[in-house]
Amino acid sequence: MFCNQCEQTAKGFACTVRGVCGKTHETDVLQDLLIYTLAGLSEVALEAEKRGVKKPEVDFFLMEGMFSTLTNVNFDPERIKAYIEKAVELRETLKHEAKVEVDTPWAHFKPAKSMEELIKQAEEREIEPTVMKEEGEDIASLKLTILYALKGIAAYAYHAERLGVRNEEVYKGFKELLVNIFKDKSSDLRTWVERALETGRLNLLTMEALDKANTSSYGNPVPTRVPLGAKAGKAILVSGHDLKDLYELLKQTEGKGIYIYTHGEMLPAHGYPELKKFPHLYGHYGTAWQNQQKEFEAFPGPIVMTTNCLMPPKDSYKDRVFTLGPVGYPGVKHIPNEDFTPVIEMALSMEGFKEDIPGKEIMTGFARNAVLSVADKVVELVKSGKIRHFFLVGGCDGAKPVRNYYTEFVEKVPQDCVVLTLACGKFRFFDKDLGTINGIPRLLDIGQCNDAYSAIQIALALSKVFNVGVNELPLSLIISWYEQKAVAIFLTLLYLGIKNMRLGPSMPAFLSKNVANFIVENYNLKPVSTPEEDLKAILG
The missing domain is CATH 1.20.1270.20 (Substrate Binding Domain Of Dnak; Chain:A; Domain 2)
Incomplete structure (x- = not known):
């Protein structure tokens, strides 16, 4: 191969x-x-x-x-x-x-x-x-x-x-x-x-x-607090990206005494009004996709994989995994028609969480409408010097230890800077309390990887307000990549003429030396180095 x-x-x-x-x-x-x-x-x-x-x-x-x-x-x-x-x-x-x-x-x-x-x-x-x-x-x-x-x-x-x-x-x-x-x-x-x-x-x-x-x-996402703990009772875990699959599962589990938990890139689903209406959409379980073999094993209910991010399931929980749409794995049950009956029956047959498990709450739902609704306040804070810089730190997560760079970067971002994030890269720091700047949270979860569209619209709107090009905004993109959706977004950013991005944890293997040099020379693309060096270079 x-x-x-x-x-x-x-x-x-x-x-x-x-x-x-x-x-x-x-x-x-x-x-x-x-x-x-x-x-x-x-x-x-x-x-x-x-x-x-x-x-x-x-x-x-x-x-x-x-x-x-x-x-x-x-x-x-x-x-x-x-x-x-x-x-x-x-x-x-x-x-x-x-x-x-x-x-x-x-x-x-x-x-x-x-x-x-x-x-x-x-x-x-x-x-x-x-x-x-x-x-x-x-x-x-x-x-x-x-x-x-x-x-x-x-x-x-x-x-x-x-x-x-x-x-x-x-x-x-x-x-x-x-x-x-x-x-x-x-x-x-x-x-x-x-x-x-x-x-x-x-x-x-x-x-x-x-x-x-x-x-x-499902409506425009709104800022929403999401619990990371659990409630005593039957449980189903939903991972992936497909909001329609989650909606259909929520409808089919109404009144059955089953709590629905999101996993991975499903976290932003909690911000959509039409999904928030379901009281049994309870909270978020686990972190990024690469930790699923340990986290899925410990989850006391069936697991639904709606899209990518499936790892080969361990035998200890393989019989509890269900796939949808294009997702598949040998020996794993596939649901072809959005009939979640076998998932529901399995959830009802299992004990679920034996007791309430306390956990902190995190925020999601800061898509473009939510951010731009306070654009005037943001502009005022920038002009007054209370917000010095914005960092978009996000993209795909992965298993390499060097990805701790993104955790350390966010931890070291100065108190007068705001961090925007999206996709599963957020799980390196999603539960950290960075505080606020005059009521504006310093950590804003824009959503899934496809919500890069929201991030782009935020940047374009701010560039109009400040009357400067996007590349002149006090905004830096610190990108982590893993799979092919990230490649599509990367080409979109190049199409839009976005420069000065930092990409990691490594450069794509499919880029030849000449193609990589072309991108570096024309878009000033840089590989990530260390959080200290990159912050110093960006902020002076």
Whole structure:
């Protein structure tokens, strides 16, 4: 196998025997083959659209299929095989209905019936290094960057579409970029740099669509206190990102005496008014995704994984894990239709928490509406010198000890500075009491990783108020990355011209030396060093 799509990739180069995430060689090459067949489906769909035949279900399947190839989403070869077969089925149906013919090999690929033969086919079409090295290291690097960002876009578009919001421009651009990765053999660096930035633009549109989907369905988040303890009684734990899955579970558990706890990136769900209405949405359990094997083992109820961030479950709790949507793991029960009956029955059969467990409360719900509602006060505090600087410290968390950098950074931020945070990177410091500045909390949780859209809107609004460019604001981005949604957001920030970011804990392995140098020279990107050195450099 060869997989270098995430930050934890082996030796900072690539996983070549087994994924650090637990992904097997078989799953890895089958995921590459799925992407290959999705490119074929995309090309046929684009041709069909030219002839007036458009099928929304094809676009949604493209998003779900690509989403399943993200890090820590789907480890199940049988599920990936089923996606490959459905991609080919949809492709052939489109060919027939639209009377189109495409002569590229990915648009004609026929999957073998047996798993053994399908894996052989997959090994022959492994994306990296087999497919991507034809135009040289730098083009391959840019193609991989675009491909990984498309995976992030697929995740966000999948969530938005489930709530009835779609952006046709995103779907069209997604298909064109995916086809070009395989079809365009151009070695013009400028072309691929422009396509990478275009991918960032499409991700901005996608995050905008998801923001609209979440807020139109569940209201604008409001600052909310969330308990970290537990209440005596039956319990279900929900992890991942999908608010619709959480909403459906809350509806189905009404009046059943079961408390619902969030985990990981579900923490910001507590800030949405339509979710807050459910009194049995109690609190938050645990911390970031990489601690789940210990935390899940101790949780006294079933666990629902709505999206990525699944680690290979231990046998001690594997029978209590349920997956949804594109998530899968061999031997783990999958819920295909939002019927949570088996989860509820298991929760009722278990003892749950035997007694109340006290815990501190933390705050979430500081999305753009909440922050901008006090924008005048913030501006006044900045102009009076009471707020010197803003730091956006967030992104993905991970297991490497060097990620303690982010904890120490926040601890060392001066008292006259405010920390904005989002995504699971917040769990390095989410429960710290940083106090307030004239009533404004010094730690503001904006939300999930996709709520980078909220952070961008806050920055753009403040730049207008201060009448300066975003890069001239007293704002610094201290970013932690791990998987492919972070790659999509990173390209969005580059598309917007954001400079002077600090990225860690390491640079992406898929960036060639020349591509990395281009980003450094044009956007002044810096790797994180030490909290003391970075704070001194930023604040002078």
